[in-house]
Amino acid sequence: MDVMSGKRIIAFLGVVAVLFGAIVWTSPDFVRGVRLGLDLKGGFEILYEASPIEGGQQVTPESLRETAKSLESRVDALGIAEPEITTEGSNRIRVKLAGVTNEEEVREIIKKPVNLTFRAPDGTIELKGSDFVENGARVEYDQVGNPLVTIKLKDAKKFEDVTTRLTGQTLSIYLDDELLSSPVVNYPITGGSAQISGDYTLEEARKLRDTINLGALPLKLTEKYTQSVGATLGQQSLEQTVQAGIIGTLIILVFLVILYRLPGVVACISLITYTWLLIIVYNLMHATLTLPGIAAFVLGIGMAVDANIITAERIKEEIRSGKSLLSSLKAGSKSSFRTIMDANVTSIISSLVLYYIGNGAIRGFALTMILSILLSVLTNVFFSRFLIHLLAKSNVFTKPFYYGVKEAEIREL
Numbered sequence: 001m002d003v004m005s006g007k008r009i010i011a012f013l014g015v016v017a018v019l020f021g022a023i024v025w026t027s028p029d030f031v032r033g034v035r036l037g038l039d040l041k042g043g044f045e046i047l048y049e050a051s052p053i054e055g056g057q058q059v060t061p062e063s064l065r066e067t068a069k070s071l072e073s074r075v076d077a078l079g080i081a082e083p084e085i086t087t088e089g090s091n092r093i094r095v096k097l098a099g100v101t102n103e104e105e106v107r108e109i110i111k112k113p114v115n116l117t118f119r120a121p122d123g124t125i126e127l128k129g130s131d132f133v134e135n136g137a138r139v140e141y142d143q144v145g146n147p148l149v150t151i152k153l154k155d156a157k158k159f160e161d162v163t164t165r166l167t168g169q170t171l172s173i174y175l176d177d178e179l180l181s182s183p184v185v186n187y188p189i190t191g192g193s194a195q196i197s198g199d200y201t202l203e204e205a206r207k208l209r210d211t212i213n214l215g216a217l218p219l220k221l222t223e224k225y226t227q228s229v230g231a232t233l234g235q236q237s238l239e240q241t242v243q244a245g246i247i248g249t250l251i252i253l254v255f256l257v258i259l260y261r262l263p264g265v266v267a268c269i270s271l272i273t274y275t276w277l278l279i280i281v282y283n284l285m286h287a288t289l290t291l292p293g294i295a296a297f298v299l300g301i302g303m304a305v306d307a308n309i310i311t312a313e314r315i316k317e318e319i320r321s322g323k324s325l326l327s328s329l330k331a332g333s334k335s336s337f338r339t340i341m342d343a344n345v346t347s348i349i350s351s352l353v354l355y356y357i358g359n360g361a362i363r364g365f366a367l368t369m370i371l372s373i374l375l376s377v378l379t380n381v382f383f384s385r386f387l388i389h390l391l392a393k394s395n396v397f398t399k400p401f402y403y404g405v406k407e408a409e410i411r412e413l
Contacts, residue, residue, distance in 0.1 A: 040290065050064055050221055053220050116174070116175055136153075183196045260308075263308070282371075293368045310339055351373070354366035
């Protein structure tokens with residue numbers, strides 16, 4: 001073995017050693033950092049239908065979004081970690097809360113209508129959210145460019161009476177029982193419009209605007225669908241799913257090594273790398289892993305195996321035809337690349353359609369599939385090709401046996 005061949009072998013071993021060292025070192029933290037959905041951790045899911053409390057009004061997209069934000073704030077206040085609260089359609093809100101034990105208490109709290117009130121210094125409620133014009137609150141700027149909030153009331157006379165009585169005092173703004181702001185009434189306000197100024201940042205002003213608009217059209221939430229998963233059942237589902245995935249993956253790795261030998265070993269390295277990178281991406285995206293997500297994860301491993309098998313079979317065909325090893329690697333990699341990319345592009349398009357028309361778990365499945373495919377191409381096509389060429393050019397593994405081909409199968413050119 002010459003110096004150059006030795007360097008290639010050392011380079012291969014170095015890459016694998018550094019890679020596996022990083023995997024062993026970081027994997028425990030990455031695995032613990034993966035967010036689990038309620039079907040794996042336990043918890044409950046509720047689909048609410050929103051309707052105005054007062055008759056003659058309609059649910060607006062703005063009021064639905066702000067109600068969802070309000071629910072998220074309530075859930076955060078209860079100490080529930082990483083809630084999933086999303087709007088669906090024109091009048092529905094889906095709430096997913098993992099790791100919740102006091103389900104009934106939480107459900108009672110989050111379904112209460114938003115209660116916006118303006119209170120006098122003694123705590124007397126002077127104005128309610130229904131006193132304000134729907135979506136009448138706006139963010140504007142004073143003469144020096146500081147943000148402020150303008151509001152409009154339905155009953156100008158009532159507002160004039162309140163501000164006359166409280167001139168020089170505060171008129172505090174509360175959402176439920178949380179104090180949001182305590183502006184001072186400088187003078188009686190006529191005309192039903194007013195400005196709420198203070199040392200607000202733009203973000204604080206926008207939040208106050210959204211809260212007032214939310215309170216102007218409080219929505220009643222009616223449960224349309226519920227699903228509960230016990231913590232024990234969720235943990236059992238996770239353990240059984242992970243166990244099945246590990247056993248299946250080990251069987252596949254052994255199969256690859258036995259059938260394809262050296263390309264099989266390279267495929268095992270790239271598959272392990274692929275799985276590690278996918279877990280890292282999940283952590284960086286703060287994605288929530290659900291049972292459908294695990295299904296997409298395992299399916300992605302299957303597709304990654306398929307990419308390695310296609311490449312290995314193409315290489316074997318080229319070797320059987322009598323070509324040299326390097327020519328066989330080049331031709332086999334080139335012909336397999338087209339087949340692999342055709343299949344992957346088709347799968348990405350299907351997943352994008354699922355993500356666009358689906359919701360909840362379907363979107364999670366589609367997103368996992370897209371990420372799996374992209375990482376599979378990176379690791380099981382380009383990275384595998386890099387490793388196999390390092391070994392082939394070392395002139396150590398030149399016999400057809402190392403690539404799963406018998407001498408008797410080779411045809412002379």
